[in-house]
Amino acid sequence: MTSNTSSPSEDRSGTNSENRLNAWLRFSLLAASSLTVMAGATMSPSLPAMKKHFHDIPDVAFWVKLLLTLPALFIALSAPLAGWVADRFGRKRLLILCIVLYGFSGTAGFLLDSLVSILISRAILGISVAGVITSATALISDYFFGPERARFMGYQAAFMGLGGVVFLLAGGALSEWSWRGPFLVYSFAFFLAPVAAIAVFEPQRKQAYESALPGDPESLHLPVIGFLLFFAFAGMVVFYLIPVQLPFFLEQQFQAKGFISGASIALATLVSSICSLNFGHLRKRFSHLMICVLICLFMGTGYLIFGSATSLIQVWIGLAICGLGFGMLMPNLNLWVVAVTPEAFRGRVVGALGAAIFLGQFFSPVITEPLRGGTGLDRLYEGAGAFLLLGALILTSWNFMRKRHRLA
Template sequence: MMIKLVLLLASSLTVMAGAIITPGLPDIGRYFDSYPDVWVKLIITLPALFIAIFSPLMGWLADRFGRLPVLLTCLLIYAFGGAAGALAENMTWMLLTRALLGIGVAGVMGIATTLIGDYFSGQERQSFMGLQGSFMALGGVVFINLGGLLALGSWRANFLVYLFSLVVFALAWRFLKEPQPEKDTADFNPQAPFPLASVLPVYGLGFIAMALFYLLPAQMPFLLAERFQSNSLQTAWVIATSTLSGALAGFLFGRIKNLISHRQIYALAFILFALGYFMAAQVDTYLLILAAVLLSGFGAGMTFPAGNHWLLTLAPVAYRGRVMGGFASVFFMGQFMSPLLAAPVEAWAGLTGVFLAAALLAMSLALLLLLLPSGNPQGQEVD
């Protein structure tokens, strides 16, 4: 029981990395008003770039030297890098601390999911993957609202919440054990090549899903301020509504996976993204914005456990850390690229145009997934 709790708490830290400061982003922008707007948005997304860069290394280290040494080290890096943002007086210091936070998250996220694959199998693993996604989303609700409340006083207070990583460190040190690979199983073959052809399509879907999802924390606060003059707490409620919907999706993942394939889950998620973002672009009341993010949030909540579970079914034991580290890399590269990809669309058509373009992309991908025959473009079955 404690092993599961520690893994769930560690997983929630990845959500907190961005969620805790999102409601205060407009206030941070006003404090650093001498910098371009895109620099302020990098405060949210820069950790994702460093997660993308360092996750493969963390996966290799975990496969080579063990899961726990890497996890424990990264929990300490996470605490220091996150909390140090409270001391920022210039953008250089702020972005350096966000980069360090990203390095910490790179190890925490990939290795927590790898340990789920090590400790559990079969239906228990499938159900726990859904529980992981649900717990992360519920953690997002807590952290978003906590961030909204703290931001009403000072945006600096938000960064101190990152010290919660030290609690997770203590619990991991006490209760987690280094898993021993089952080297007598057919699945353990250290000489086999990295299964790139099998995992690459899943990596691509994960990248797109995260790029779509991260429009919410990176763009929605500014859309709400522009359209409704919302304060930080009202922004927190919108994002918390999305994450609560995602929690429900994660809770139901095990049941959904028993009915449809991984690929069909992604198709359904993209349809919900499309409907939610189309609504967000069109509606003119705060309550309808909440309805819109309920839809998109449910879609987002399905993609995380679907991608992780899909890859755990594809990854040989000897490559499990690297496969999951690679997924964390492309997943968070999608997070980092989201505002950069949205910037030219925003310059041309405004924030409304960004959400309309995202809706069109999501619906196109959903139709493609539903119409393509089973198997990836190389003709290999990946689902």
């Protein structure tokens, strides 16, 4: 961040900047980031109950699962536009507006009576999430630099995970009361909006918003960005097997109810949060590419374990191992993409990354539901584990060849 009276380096480390990065600002950014978890997974424990409530609707199982993933489609469609708006008109305006919209669209399901109207509210929810996560991540990359950015992006992912634990447990408990109960969790946004409006400030940047497009597109490191977008999409297709399919897997295998499903998903989220908290230390020891290898290794092993589970304990062990991998995914993607993106173009590239992530979430049931019907959920999880371990092997080989090429 720059000012009229100091150089960029002085402003970035100066006392005024540090004073403005107070606890409430940090809380606002972290809490806003956690809203993305609430958008989808909070509804997961109530899916079986919703299926029974709307039993007279044809293909109800598909439409109910779509409630969980539809926001992801609209996040993906809206995120590039949200990135452009953030670069052009400012991060703070977009953040506050979308937090308020999030509260109204999220809680609407508590009052609505038809599945179609709930689906529409979920689509609007997705649009609001696109603005929230794009502006929040762009603000973090504007406020923080160097190792501090790596640490705070780890905190961001951890806070998303810890928020997910709270929201999932709350959603699971409220789903025991009514399938409408989890919609009340979204009212958290009404508390967050005024706090963020007061605490967040619009950062000054080197280029004005009017001239945000960089002159040299090659400085974007397009091959790296392309790989990151693919990895984000594929990773979320596989990871979202947990919130979308796990409640049905647990009900089928162990006759588990909503609270057990929510607590099981929350376990993976809690472990991922602990891992994310330590991402700054992890990044000092491993390259971004090797962290991708570790992500595939842990998630693949976890899927194999709970896909073949004969007890809830084995399911929880597998979910915990899977959580270790997912805890590295988001901070690694976010930190890597901002490292290879010019400041002026950052909002749009972060928006593209968000689009890839949430397209993966949306297409997860579309891609995996036919496989589930043909093989069963246990085989689906085991197959996903094998796919991830193969990915770890391919990335390890690629990293080895890159190192040998550099030494040649």
